[in-house]
Amino acid sequence: MDFACLWLALLLPLVAALDFRYHHQEGMEEFLKSVAQNYSSITHLHSIGKSVEGRNLWVLVVGRFPKEHRVGIPEFKYVANMHGDETVGRELLLHLIDYLVTRHGKDLEITNLINSTRIHIMPSMNPDGFEAVWKPDCYYSNGRENYNQYDLNRNFPDAFEYNNVSRQPETQAVMKWLKSETFVLSANLHGGALVASYPFDNGAPVNQMVLVCLSNVATGTSHSRSLTPDDDVFQHLAHTYASRNPNMTKPDQCKNKMNFHNGVTNGYSWYPLQGGMQDYNYVWAQCFEITLELSCCKYPREEKLPYFWNDNKVSLIEYIKQVHLGIKGQVFDQNRNPLPNVIVEVQDRKHICPFKTNKYGEYYLLLLPGSYEINVTVPGHEPHLTKVVIPEKSQHFSALKKDFVLPFQGQLGSLPIPNPSCPMIPLYKMSPSHSATTKPSLFLFLLTLLHIFFK
Known part of the structure; x- marks a missing residue:
């Protein structure tokens, strides 16, 4: 009998199956530490800093060499829950961790992905905000911001405008983290819409009159796109994710909200955003990042979580593979x-x-x-x-x-080289020679004026 029990124990998974519910800080830490202990050969758990209230900002690394960078192996990352009340991404990343470690050595595709990529996963950038939400809500709660009431996705240096806000501990931790690794590709996970949004989130406005006119237009679609020099790659990345999510490409998924063609949008075209994390990644960290809005409801009921996992599992894996482009x-x-x-x-x-x-x-x-x-x-x-x-x-x-x-x-x-870092100033606004593609086009501006005056 004892021998049979021993064999049964060996056959059971090392970590109990992760259930579909919301994991608060204690439960999330318990799961992450269990994974790190039981899959120590391919994982490394560490904190990149602390939140305002002192909660650890946990990152679990999955890879063949999880504790250090190796030449030729690109660094990839996912970050979720930077808005504390946008919760689906937080749970999806926990399930992604579970999926990766339990299939390593059994699933050839996952095994090759882990052996060739160093994958960093941060389930929550704003744990204080998550803990502040007292009940699920589809729209807004005071948990969106961090404990100091700062929106973390407006808290980074901006390449187009001065962003003179107090850098929060969570933001500072991420900025320091970006300097410590050679990140190549990334995505940050949000909620409140269904779309894959790519840089730039901000742009160089034509002039003040344009801003006044645009403010009178009902939808954000009247804004021109603000494009990076790598726009073809960013559009590919966004389409890669959206096309594998069965609902993201369908029109009118989120009632009374904007529709996005094929589930993809340029961030600035949707609405201008100052101090966003994806633009900071691209400009100052050489890391291509897009923003994934994964649920119409910001904080849906727990029973919906299995459906979100089924909708996003393939997209999450396929997006990681794109770090091997080029x-x-x-x-x-x-x-x-x-x-x-x-x-x-x-x-x-x-x-x-x-x-x-x-x-x-x-x-x-x-x-x-x-x-x-x-x-x-x-x-x-x-x-x-x-x-x-x-x-x-x-x-x-x-x-x-x-x-x-x-x-x-x-x-x-031994050669004369200037400081390799870029100054934290609005580089595009200060430089007269910046690419014209980052400016709203005159053609679309004229169309906007026609829309305003002749509607």
């Missing part, structure tokens, strides 16, 4: 020493904060299949241009690998 590699000197802080960008899509190699000389560029001219530049020296063709069919869980050897001897540290 091209990656290292930049070396003539002696094969890795060169940090070298600019590596596509020639015709320069970023206002140039994308640079990390301390290992690594770079990652998310690109769709096609032909590109890669510009590798040490500041103060002539650029090194190389044509690269990214094939239609990407390599198995890996971007195209391309290393560059520059005609330098010795470490780049």
Whole structure:
């Protein structure tokens, strides 16, 4: 009898099945610590900081080398619940963790994904806000903001306008976290709509008269799009997620709210937003991030959670795979020493904060299949241009690998290089030469005026 019980115990899962209910801080911590203990070879649990009320901001890392970055393995992240009353994403990420660790070694696709990607998952960026909500509500509660009543998705530096707000502990923790890792791709999970929204969330307004006119228009669709140099990639990323969610692409899912074509929108086109996290990721951290609105109701009843998981499971996995788009590699000197802080960008899509190699000389560029001219530049020296063709069919869980050897001897540290970081100012507003694609188009502005005056 004892032998049979022993075998039965060995056959049972290491972690009890995660139930579909809302997990408050204590229950969430219990689950995360259990996963970290029972799947220690592929997970690492750590806190990136504390909330205003002292709650840990937990991140669980899943990967073949969960405790440290390895050259050639891209860093991916999901962040949820930065608005404390938008709760679906929080639970979805807990179920995603459960799905990944329990299928590792059993499901070939999941195993390959984990072995080739370092996946960081933060179920709650605003645990104080979540705990402040006293009952579920579809629209708004005082748990949206953090304990100090700041909206965390308006709390980051902005590339277009001065955002002179007090940086909150949760925001500061995320900004520090972004500096500590070479994040390539990310998504933040929200609620209140069904749409995948891509940068920019803010833009350079034409003039004050435009703002006055636009404020008189009933819907946000009258705003022009505010596009990044990588708009093709961002649209692909948003469509990748939305197209695999059976409800996100359907019209009129959220009654009395905006409809989005194919479940996708440019953030600025929906409504301008100052100090958002996705724009900060892209401009200052070289990390492509989109915003996922996953439920019409911000805080739905618990019995709805299994349906949200079924709708989003495939999208969540498929989106992680996109971190392997494009091209990656290292930049070396003539002696094969890795060169940090070298600019590596596509020639015709320069970023206002140039994308640079990390301390290992690594770079990652998310690109769709096609032909590109890669510009590798040490500041103060002539650029090194190389044509690269990214094939239609990407390599198995890996971007195209391309290393560059520059005609330098010795470490780049001996070369004159400016501060690799970008200043925390509204870069696009201050720079007269910024891309015209970031400005609302004159054509759409004229259409807006016609709509206002002749409706």
